[in-house]
Amino acid sequence: MSQTDPSEDARHAAKMVKIKAARDRMMATKQGEKGLIIVHTGKGKGKSSSGFGMILRAIAHQMPCAVVQFIKGGWDTGERRLIEAHFPDLCQFHAMGEGFTWETQDRARDIAAAGRGWEMAKRLIRDEAIRMVLLDEINIALRYGYLDAEAVLSFLRDEKPPLTHVILTGRNALPELIELADLVTEMTLVKHPFRDGIKAQPGVEF
Template identity: 75%
Template structure:
């Protein structure tokens, strides 16, 4: 029997041991914790889905959390149904929007609802019992100047409790928010079924 497989195994083990030692050295310098400002943006799908994934992680860890939806409040989404039916003791869910701006066609109403959503968001973020707040599609409200991005950034930087995480989703995140964030992920659109004539479907989009 050839010794070649054993040699390959030994080389692989040595390579992984070296990588682990380097990784352990890096991890040894990472001791601090803080409440993060997290931004999910970009034209690709998955921004809200990722935010709700973190909400479910919080629920699994028994961490009180909250959701404020700024645009899709009129939708009956799977996430909302699941959370309200099963986890309302751990996660508050506030649907403050009434649909996308091209559906409502009422700018003053959109501005009013966005500001109500932001007031609720501030209340939740300042609540010392809540550890994670998802501001779903707030970037849309900021993009259309329904909310003042400078006010949002100032509040997050100066008034947010030090250990509270806040995630803001929606495409076209404004530069001041990106600059203020600790973690920014841009979802890139490669392909989307909508462009092939396929509408949004249950379990995928909502």
């Protein structure tokens, strides 16, 4: 077992004391709570996964929540299985999409499905008993013009209850949505196995 240098240990301890004091001063200024508009975007993997992680965290806190899927409605995902089997009393799950746009190849159908998803989303967000709503892949519907962007933005800005968190996932989030949001995370693609011929796999992609 390696031995530590007492002087180095003392310097480390003194440094940590200063860091803790600074953090405590910063945290003392943070008192407010509000329902956040949260955006997960970017070309990297993990946008929906992160959103579902927040949903599971809300479930663990006994916070009623809901999921509306705008694109991947036809997928048999692990998240959907888990939530519907074990937490239906805490989390509503609505798969409103019919698959990726290159699969349906029917713009009118995609627009209709997105519209139904958005009507469901508005109903859930307006329900103040529901504390968190995940709008999975809504950014794709907005990018393709399946939804009226200004209508979505104005609803989030003017009608979202003060303590309700709304998470919007999908690449290419609109600049106006990023401006409106309280928390924005961009997933950066560094490496992906799909480029090496590895298909989407259970437990990783769905």
